[in-house]
Amino acid sequence: MDAIRVPRLGPGRPRTRPDHVIGDKGYSSMAIRTWLRRRGITHTxxxxxxxxxxxARRGSQVAARRPSTSRSTSIATSWNAFNRLKQWRGIATRYDKAAQSYQAAITLASLLMWA
Structure with a gap:
């Protein structure tokens, strides 16, 4: 989570505190949610x-500790975009091992889907 960087539009170093983070179920741990909440970063x-x-099995004591923040529409939108990106074979299997090439492929695929 410390590797989160948000590039600035102009000059300057990247921000380390984004406005919002969207993650998949792999980032669903209580430690990550607590870390984001402590830094004031909203998340989906x-x-x-x-x-x-x-x-649910443990009862309401555990449920009261972590409120559910359901944003089903933004989750559905983000998963739709991820699923559409996975239709590109090079992105789904990650043929490009260099991070810069992989990011360029994702950017190109996103632009073509958007257009």
């Missing part, structure tokens, strides 16, 4: 089904 991270079941 879907919960894994086993976490929801365990919290």
């Amino acid at each position: 991270i879907p919960e894994r089904s086993d976490q929801v079941r365990n919290r």
Whole structure:
């Protein structure tokens, strides 16, 4: 999470505190959510089904500790974009090992989908 960088539009170093973070279920741990909340960063991270079941099984004491922040429309929009990007074979299998080339491929695919 310390590697989060938001490039500035003009000159200057990148920001390390984005306005909002969208993540997949791999970033659904309580430690990451607490870290983001402590830094004042809003997030859209879907919960894994086993976490929801365990919290329901343990009762309302655990549920009161972490409020559910459901943003289903933005999650659906972001997952739709991820799924459409995965239709590009080079992105889905990550043929480009260099981060710069991979990011360029994602940018190109996003622009072509947008256009």
